[in-house]
Amino acid sequence: MDGGNQEPVASAAIADLGSLSLEFTRLSQLTGDARYFDAIQRITDLFASQQNQTALPGMWPVHVNAQTLDFHSGNGFSFGAMSDSLYEYLPKQYMLLGGLRPEYRQMYELVMEVARKHLFIRPMNLENKELFLPGNVRATGSGGPVLDTNC
Amino acid sequence: MMVSLPRKFTKFAVVATVFVFVFYNLLSRYRAARYIPLWQQFNSTWNNVPEKYPPTSIQQLPTGRPHQLPRIQYSFPRERADLKDVREKRLNAVRESFAHAWGGYKKHAWLKDEVAPLKGGHRDAWGGWAATLVDSLDTLWIMGFKDEFEQAVDAVATIGFESSTSRILSVFETTIRYLGGLLAAYDLSGNEILLMKAVELGGTLYKAFDTPNRMPVSFWDWRKCALGVFTYTESTSANHM
Numbered sequence: 001m002d003g004g005n006q007e008p009v010a011s012a013a014i015a016d017l018g019s020l021s022l023e024f025t026r027l028s029q030l031t032g033d034a035r036y037f038d039a040i041q042r043i044t045d046l047f048a049s050q051q052n053q054t055a056l057p058g059m060w061p062v063h064v065n066a067q068t069l070d071f072h073s074g075n076g077f078s079f080g081a082m083s084d085s086l087y088e089y090l091p092k093q094y095m096l097l098g099g100l101r102p103e104y105r106q107m108y109e110l111v112m113e114v115a116r117k118h119l120f121i122r123p124m125n126l127e128n129k130e131l132f133l134p135g136n137v138r139a140t141g142s143g144g145p146v147l148d149t150n151c
Numbered sequence: 152m153m154v155s156l157p158r159k160f161t162k163f164a165v166v167a168t169v170f171v172f173v174f175y176n177l178l179s180r181y182r183a184a185r186y187i188p189l190w191q192q193f194n195s196t197w198n199n200v201p202e203k204y205p206p207t208s209i210q211q212l213p214t215g216r217p218h219q220l221p222r223i224q225y226s227f228p229r230e231r232a233d234l235k236d237v238r239e240k241r242l243n244a245v246r247e248s249f250a251h252a253w254g255g256y257k258k259h260a261w262l263k264d265e266v267a268p269l270k271g272g273h274r275d276a277w278g279g280w281a282a283t284l285v286d287s288l289d290t291l292w293i294m295g296f297k298d299e300f301e302q303a304v305d306a307v308a309t310i311g312f313e314s315s316t317s318r319i320l321s322v323f324e325t326t327i328r329y330l331g332g333l334l335a336a337y338d339l340s341g342n343e344i345l346l347m348k349a350v351e352l353g354g355t356l357y358k359a360f361d362t363p364n365r366m367p368v369s370f371w372d373w374r375k376c377a378l379g380v381f382t383y384t385e386s387t388s389a390n391h392m
Contacts, residue, residue, distance in 0.1 A: 005203065006359075006376055008366035016323040016369045023330040027353050028212055030334070030346060031190065036353060038210040039360045039367070066366040085327075098217025 008066035017043050017066065018086025021093045029096075044093075046071050047086070048103050051110060055139040058114030060086070077137040077145070079119060087111050118145045190347040195354030196313050200377060203361050246294050253291070253299065256283050262306055278325055279316035281306065286328050288336035288345070300340070307333070308344050312352040320371045322359045330356065 021040040028037035046069060047060060053072040054060055061074025062083045079087065090111065094104035118137050122130050139145035156164075230238070260266040260273035264282040267274050276282075284303055291300040312329070330352050337345035359371045 006362055006368050006371070008362050008364065009369045012366075012369050013323075016321075017366070019323060020326045020367070023326050023334060024353075025212070026334045026338075027330065027349060030337070031350060031353075034209050034211045035206075035357060037212050038206060039357065039365070041210045042365055066369070067364075069364060069366070095220060097213055098215075099220055100213035100215050100217065 010065050010067045011063045012066040013082035014047075014060050014062060014064055014086045015082050015084060017064070018047065019089050021089050022096055025093065025096055044103070048107055051107060056114060056118065056137060056145050058110040059119075059137075075138050075140055077119070077139060079115065079134050080136060118147065121147060188346070189343045190350040193347055193350055195351065197354045197358050200358065203376075204363055204365065206365055249290065249294060250296070253287065253296070256287075262310075275316060277317075277328060278320050280310050280312060280329060282328050285310075285332040285336075288332055289339055292336060292339045304336075304340075304342050304344055307348055310348065312348060313355050314377075315373065318372060318374065320359075320373055322356060322367045322369060322371055325352075325356060 021044060024036040024040045028034050050070075050072040051058060051060070054077075055075055056077045059077045060071060060083075062076045062078050063074055064071040065073070078084075087108070090104050090108035094101065094108065097104070099105070118139075119134055121133050121135060123133065125131055135147045137145045137147055256266055259271055260283065262281045262284065263273035264275045264277045264279060265273065266283070284306060288300065288303055288307070291303060330349060333345050333349040333352065336342070337349060355373070358373070358376060359367045361376065362368060
């Protein structure tokens with residue numbers, strides 16, 4: 001009970017950071033108190049400014065450093081747990097703000113462009129019908145991204 | 152047979168009636184203008200904890216007229232009567248499934264976070280603020296369980312969101328389940344208690360952002376910054392994170 005300093009973590013799941021925006025924004029909208037919106041917009045600004053600097057430009061690695069604010073180093077990219085809701089919240093936040101903050105839309109469109117190219121495989125089943133499966137991507141920035149579907 | 156009243160009295164009666172009507176109308180408007188919503192009357196105890204790293208500026212919500220965004224929901228054609236029957240049967244089956252689950256929560260874990268499905272009984276794994284209850288508020292409303300909803304809101308009113316029986320709070324889980332749950336239910340129902348509780352919780356959560364770079368602590372030991380302002384009693388059924 002020392003009132004000691006508290007610090008963000010060096011390895012933060014991007015879902016943990018990126019899935020606060022809707023709730024905090026709505027609270028600001030209902031109360032007129034902008035502090036909550038401000039709190040999450042700082043996080044968005046960081047994601048936005050580093051979106052093209054990652055090893056899979058357009059997406060962010062599953063864990064980022066909330067202490068040093070390095071949101072681009074890392075090799076694992078995913079639509080799965082710890083990661084998914086950051087991406088989910090982008091278009092929803094765009095809508096919640098009535099389209100008045102275009103960066104949310106732009107960020108999301110960039111994500112989907114990359115995901116379409118690298119995050120899905122389309123194997124055939126026994127009836128020769130195409131399946132659509134997401135996987136996790138490992139990208140080191142040299143020699144293209146490698147899709148791992150845990151098949 | 153009607154008694155004819157003296158003219159003076161009639162005049163007086165008319166004037167008095169008009170006067171009472173105008174006075175009452177003005178009084179109602181005055182009262183309405185003076186009404187302070189529940190959430191505005193709330194003063195967070197966290198305001199007594201000094202902010203260590205106050206932000207130097209606060210970004211404001213964007214202003215301007217919201218854009219007309221494209222409609223997402225499919226435009227269904229007019230429903231055939233026989234298909235409507237099938238749909239309603241299925242809808243009721245889902246509703247009954249929920250009622251069964253809700254009944255189990257009420258019986259075994261009321262005001263606790265979750266039912267322990269194998270042992271029976273309950274668990275507090277999410278801060279001990281009745282996670283299942285808060286998370287289900289919007290579902291109760293949407294499914295038309297209005298009495299249950301009112302009962303649940305009365306229970307929410309008793310929850311203290313300024314402190315927790317859990318030592319560590321996940322800022323992410325707390326935000327999506329509790330803050331999201333309260334705000335969604337408020338947006339659906341307009342029940343002011345829910346907005347007040349959201350403000351109460353918001354005041355607590357905001358403290359997790361009080362770091363040198365204003366990034367939130369992910370797994371937040373909330374007592375470390377509480378400066379003895381809150382007392383802490385550990386829950387007997389807590390599962391610590």
